[in-house]
Each structure stands twice: as structure tokens, then as C-alpha cells.
Amino acid sequence: MSSATLATVLGADWQTLADAFGLGGIYALMAVGIGLVFGVLRLVNFAYGQLIMAGGYALAFAYERGWPVWTGILLCFAVVLLLTLAMDRVVFRPLREQSPAVMLVATFAVAFLLQSIAQLWFSSQGKIAASLSSLNQPWTISGVDIRKISIVATAVAIGCLLVLVTVLGRTSIGLHMRAAALDFQTARLLGVRANRVIGSAVLISGLLAATVAVIMTVQTPLVTPDFALRDTILVLAGVVLGGMNRLVPATLGGFAIGFASGFLGGALPTDKSQYLPSFLFAAVIVVLLIRPGGLFTRSGQRAVERV
Amino acid sequence: MSAPALIVQELDVRHGAVQAVRGLSLEVDRGEIVGLIGPNGAGKSSTLHAIMGLVRPAGGDVWLDGESVVGRKPEDVARRGIALVPEGRRILAELTVEENLRLGLAARRRRQDLDADLERVSELFPIIRESRKRPAGALSGGQQQQLAIGRALVSDPDVLLLDEPSLGLAPQMVDLVFEALQEIAVRGIAVLLVEQRAQRTVALAARSYVLSNGRLRLTLGPEAADDTETLVNAYFA
Numbered sequence: 001m002s003s004a005t006l007a008t009v010l011g012a013d014w015q016t017l018a019d020a021f022g023l024g025g026i027y028a029l030m031a032v033g034i035g036l037v038f039g040v041l042r043l044v045n046f047a048y049g050q051l052i053m054a055g056g057y058a059l060a061f062a063y064e065r066g067w068p069v070w071t072g073i074l075l076c077f078a079v080v081l082l083l084t085l086a087m088d089r090v091v092f093r094p095l096r097e098q099s100p101a102v103m104l105v106a107t108f109a110v111a112f113l114l115q116s117i118a119q120l121w122f123s124s125q126g127k128i129a130a131s132l133s134s135l136n137q138p139w140t141i142s143g144v145d146i147r148k149i150s151i152v153a154t155a156v157a158i159g160c161l162l163v164l165v166t167v168l169g170r171t172s173i174g175l176h177m178r179a180a181a182l183d184f185q186t187a188r189l190l191g192v193r194a195n196r197v198i199g200s201a202v203l204i205s206g207l208l209a210a211t212v213a214v215i216m217t218v219q220t221p222l223v224t225p226d227f228a229l230r231d232t233i234l235v236l237a238g239v240v241l242g243g244m245n246r247l248v249p250a251t252l253g254g255f256a257i258g259f260a261s262g263f264l265g266g267a268l269p270t271d272k273s274q275y276l277p278s279f280l281f282a283a284v285i286v287v288l289l290i291r292p293g294g295l296f297t298r299s300g301q302r303a304v305e306r307v
Numbered sequence: 308m309s310a311p312a313l314i315v316q317e318l319d320v321r322h323g324a325v326q327a328v329r330g331l332s333l334e335v336d337r338g339e340i341v342g343l344i345g346p347n348g349a350g351k352s353s354t355l356h357a358i359m360g361l362v363r364p365a366g367g368d369v370w371l372d373g374e375s376v377v378g379r380k381p382e383d384v385a386r387r388g389i390a391l392v393p394e395g396r397r398i399l400a401e402l403t404v405e406e407n408l409r410l411g412l413a414a415r416r417r418r419q420d421l422d423a424d425l426e427r428v429s430e431l432f433p434i435i436r437e438s439r440k441r442p443a444g445a446l447s448g449g450q451q452q453q454l455a456i457g458r459a460l461v462s463d464p465d466v467l468l469l470d471e472p473s474l475g476l477a478p479q480m481v482d483l484v485f486e487a488l489q490e491i492a493v494r495g496i497a498v499l500l501v502e503q504r505a506q507r508t509v510a511l512a513a514r515s516y517v518l519s520n521g522r523l524r525l526t527l528g529p530e531a532a533d534d535t536e537t538l539v540n541a542y543f544a
Contacts, residue, residue: 172409179399179410186397189359191385191414191462 015138016266018150022215024259025157029212030235031254032164033205035247038239039181040201042100043092046107048209049232050114051087055080055213056223057118060127069131077210083114084206092202118225126224129217136218149218160211161251164204168247173200181247234261234277237284243294252296257284310373311336312497313358313389313466318367320353320521327353329521330367335466335497340488342508342515342527343501346542350521351501352394355468359391360384372465385414390464394471396455400444404435404454407443411458420463428457431487449480456487466497473504485511505542506532517541 030048037045058079062072091110095103135152138145168174173196179187180197188194216228235254242253261280265273287295311334320328328350335341343351357364360381369377376384385391390411399407408428412421429436432453438446443454452472459467469488473481485507492498502508509515510532517525525541532538 172412175402175406175409176413178402178406182399182401183397185361185381186393186399187410187413188381189361189385189391189393189397190410190458191382192410193382193413194380 013266014144015146015150016263018146018154019266020259020262022150022153022157023262024255025154026212026215027231027235027238027258027261028251028255029157029160029208030231031239031242031251032161032247033208033212034235034239035244035250035254036177036201037205038244038250039247040177040184040198041092041096041103043103044100044107044236044244045205046104046232046236047087047111047114048205048235049228050111050118051080051083051206051209052213052216052228052232053118053223053225054083054114055210056129056217056227057122057127059129059131059213059217060223063129063131064127067131072129072131073214076213077207080210080213081203081206084202084209088199088202096198115225115229122223122225124225126222128221129223130221132214132218133221149215152218153215156211156215160208167204173197177201181245230277234258234280237281241284241287241294242296246294246296249294249296253294256295310370312372313499314368314370315354315358316368316370318354318357318369319365320350320357320362321365322353322362326365327521328357328364331518331521331523332367333499333516333523335499337465337497338492338495340492340498340500340512342512343499343518344503344505344508344515345518345524347503349518351518352470353521354518355391355470355499355501358384358389358468382414385462386416388414388416388463388465390414390459390462390467392452392455392459392467392469392472394474396448396451398443398446398451398454398458400442402443403440404443404446405439407454408435408458408461411461414462414464417463424461424463428460431460431490432457449476449483452476452480452484453487456484456491460491464496466499467491468499468501470501471503472500473502473507481507505538506535509538519543 034045034048037043055076058076059072062075087110091106092103095106135149136147138147139151168178176187176192176197177200180192184194217223220227234257238253238257239250240253241257242251243249257280261276264276264279268276313335315331315333318328318331319326331350331354333341333343343354345351353362356362358369360376360379360383364377368375371387371389376387376389399410434450434453435457443451446454456472472484476484488498488500488511500508500512509527510529512529515527516523517527519542527537527541
């Protein structure tokens with residue numbers, strides 16, 4: 001099949017497909033960030049999007065002052081990591097023994113608190129973070145124009161996932177994290193240090209949030225207090241769709257909803273694309289009615305208790 | 308002569324209003340198998356959980372090699388040299404056999420002699436070597452129990468606690484597990500065995516503590532194994 005016909009069959013051009021892959025990759029990274037913390041803490045971090053928002057403001061701060069690109073990225077990572085660790089210390093850790101419902105509501109509170117702080121400090125007008133906007137220029141590959149950021153996003157997502165698979169699969173801290181996600185009490189009885197495992201999961205989720213912030217500001221340079229909020233809700237739906245209590249299905253779910261979102265967003269005419277989230281959530285509901293344990297879990301695995 | 312590896316002193320365990328263990332004292336020496344038997348709800352598992360730090364005792368003390376471990380987190384107790392083979396085995400079914408075994412290394416204090424120790428575990432339980440790459444959930448119950456004991460052993464513990472290792476196993480698997488315990492004790496590990504199979508436990512152990520309603524009722528030597536009347540009376544005391 002020639003490249004032109006594949007694109008025709010799918011009813012979209014290559015740019016749309018590349019965008020869909022890029023967005024799928026970003027959502028997959030967010031899904032891992034949310035899924036890792038859920039795995040070891042049974043905590044659905046609704047405030048994950050606000051970590052990305054904070055990273056976006058850090059990039060905008062650096063851009064406004066004309067700082068070099070790498071300084072901005074470093075600042076973004078520093079801010080997101082500090083905020084992640086602060087969130088764990090101040091909110092998650094004291095609530096660790098509480099029920100998942102209490103922790104979920106607490107993360108709602110954190111999410112809205114951070115959003116309000118952003119509104120107070122930076123106003124709801126939004127700030128521009130455009131130091132990497134050159135990545136929006138296209139690359140021409142065998143006659144097809146594709147924006148660089150779509151390829152960069154896909155490549156970064158694949159790279160991050162490969163590193164994660166290696167860390168989780170080949171190192172002892174990775175083994176400990178997987179064991180803790182499956183059965184925390186048994187893992188502790190075997191000598192796995194709870195704080196170290198949780199700390200690692202929180203840290204990795206923060207690194208991923210910072211990475212996502214950098215990529216997202218390329219596509220959406222205007223950073224507002226609700227930056228990444230809609231994406232977080234979609235990713236949470238994707239994670240539940242894939243299967244919340246397993247990392248690989250959760251990641252696939254995140255990718256699926258990102259891909260679908262990007263693909264439909266590009267394929268639908270502009271006046272229809274405002275209904276896109278409604279379509280996606282309707283599809284999520286249908287899938288969960290048919291497969292309550294998640295789309296990508298093996299049958300027989302039980303779904304986690306929902307909160 | 309050095310003190311016993313594990314000393315439990317006047318242990319009290321409460322679960323809310325229920326007092327599960329009342330003033331229990333026992334000790335296990337290196338190279339010794341000690342049994343802890345009694346009817347359901349006698350406080351056997353609660354005792355093990357209190358030793359491991361899963362529940363904080365309401366009173367009393369637990370000494371490992373002359374050092375108190377009360378109030379420590381389970382992972383710290385494990386890292387100090389007490390390994391628990393939990394009730395129901397608690398194998399991580401989705402991880403491979405080898406990964407389950409490697410988890411046991413989390414609590415290991417010594418870095419040397421690792422290969423030799425892994426080799427000894429494989430000799431004791433050949434099934435572990437034969438099915439290294441398989442998911443642990445694919446093993447039979449008896450094989451999983453061997454893996455659970457192997458996992459505890461690679462942590463190179465001073466004290467091994469077992470919570471009903473024969474539960475739900477086929478008779479020949481029970482034989483295998485009980486024989487393995489003897490070999491483990493010969494290596495100088497202190498073994499505390501919680502069991503429902505009273506007669507076999509009494510026959511195997513240097514001494515067996517009979518617990519009922521959280522209280523120590525009786526201490527039996529191996530010679531009491533054939534004395535059914537004493538055993539029955541001990542249970543219903």
C-alpha cells in the first residue's frame with residue numbers, strides 16, 4: 001500500500017496522523033505518571049495537570065525574560081519536581097493511611113488550590129512560552145510535510161517509555177516498585193522500603209509531568225491557569241479505560257485516548273470538533289459497560305475498587 | 308552460651324476490643340524448630356504479625372539477637388534478619404519465579420555468598436530452578452509454597468517464621484515442606500512454625516507451644532506427638 005492510499009483510507013492526511021501519534025505519546029506519558037503513583041499509593045492524583053501547568057508557567061517565566069531555552073527547561077523541571085515533592089510531603093504522606101476516596105478528594109482540593117494560586121499570581125489572561133516554537137515548523141519527508149513537534153513528541157514518548165521499561169524491568173528498585181504495586185504489604189514484609197518505593201514513583205511521575213509540560217507548551221504556547229486540565233481529565237478517562245491497576249494497560253489507554261483525540265480533532269471539520277470530548281467520553285462509557293475491568297486487561301483480572 | 312536468637316517476652320496484642328495474645332513468652336534458638344499450635348483464633352498469626360511489626364503490640368517485647376525490634380516497621384524487621392513466610396504464601400503471581408525469588412534479596416544484609424545461597428535454595432527446591440522464567444501464578448500450590456520459603460531464605464535470615472505452610476497442600480507436598488524445614492534448621496536458622504497440623508508439628512519441633520485464647524497453655528516435647536490424649540486435652544484446655 002502506498003503512503004498516499006493509507007492516508008486516504010484513514011480519511012486523514014499525514015500531518016493529522018503524526019499529530020495523533022504525538023498526542024497519544026504525550027498522554028501515554030501522563031498515564032504512566034498517574035498510573036505509577038496509583039500503583040504504589042492507590043492514589044488517583046487529580047492534581048497531575050496542575051504540575052504540568054506549573055511547568056508551563058516556569059517556561060513562560062523564562063521566555064519573558066529572554067533566558068536561553070535550556071535554562072527554561074531546567075527551571076521547568078526544577079519547579080515541577082519541587083512541587084511534586086511538596087505535594088507528597090504536605091498532602092499525600094499525612095493521608096497515606098486514609099481511604100482512596102479521601103485521598104482523591106484531597107487531590108481535587110490541591111488541583112483547585114494550585115489553579116487559584118496561578119490565577120492570583122499570573123491572572124487568567126495567560127502567559128506565552130514560545131522559546132521552542134520553531135519546532136512547529138514542518139520537516140519535509142519524501143514530499144510529506146510533518147511538524148517537527150509531532151515527531152519530537154513521539155520520539156520523546158518512546159524514549160521515556162523505553163527508559164521506564166528498563167528501570168522497572170531490570171533494576172532492583174524497579175522490581176520493588178512492581179512488587180509494591182501488586183501487594184504492598186507483602187513487599188514490605190520482604191524488606192522493600194515503603195518510603196523509598198513511593199518516593200521513586202512520585203519522583204518519576206514528576207519528571208514525566210515536567211517533560212510533558214515542555215512538549216505541551218510547543219503546541220499550546222499560551223499558558224493559562226487551566227493549562228493541561230482538559231488533558232488530565234482525558235488521560236484519567238484513558239487510564240480507567242485501559243485498566244487502572246496495571247501500568248501497561250493504563251499506558252495503552254492513555255495512548256489510545258490521546259491518539260483518538262488527536263486523530264478525530266484533525267479529521268473532523270472545525271465546526272464539529274467542539275463535540276469531540278463528548279464523543280470520547282461516550283465511547284469511554286460504552287467500553288466500560290462492556291469491559292468494566294478495562295480495555296487492555298486480560299479477562300479475569302479484577303478491576304480496582306472505584307472511588 | 309549466647310542468648311536465643313528470638314525471644315518473645317510477655318507479648319500482648321489487641322485488635323480493638325479483642326485481646327488476641329495475652330502475656331505470651333517464648334524463645335527460639337539457632338538451629339532449632341519450635342512449634343506454635345492451637346485452635347483457630349488462638350492468637351498464632353497475631354503473634355507472628357506482632358513480631359514482624361505488622362501490628363504494634365499492646366505490651367511486651369520482642370528481641371532479635373539481643374536487640375529489641377518492637378516498634379520497627381515491617382521492612383526494617385525483615386532487614387534485621389527475621390523472614391516471614393506468610394499465610395496463603397502471598398506469591399506475586401504476575402511476576403516470574405525468579406523475580407519473586409529476587410524480591411527476597413531486598414532484606415539481605417550481606418552482599419557476599421549470594422550465588423552460593425541461591426544455589427542452596429535451588430538444591431532444596433529444584434522446582435525453582437526448573438521454572439525460573441515462568442509466571443509464579445502458574446505454579447501449583449505446593450510449588451508456590453516452596454517458592455515462598457525459598458524467597459524467605461535468600462534474605463539470609465537468622466529467624467524464619469512460617470504461618471501455616473502446609474495449608475491446602477497435597478500430602479506429599481506437606482512431607483516435602485516439613486523435610487525442608489529440618490534442613491533449614493540444620494543450617495543454624497531459628498525456625499518458628501505456626502501450624503494447624505498439631506501432631507506432625509509436635510513430632511518435628513524441639514518443643515511446641517500450645518496456644519488457646521491468646522494464652523500459652525502448655526509446652527510439649529516431641530515425645531508427646533504419639534500421646535493423642537495430651538494433645539487433645541491441650542487444645543481444649
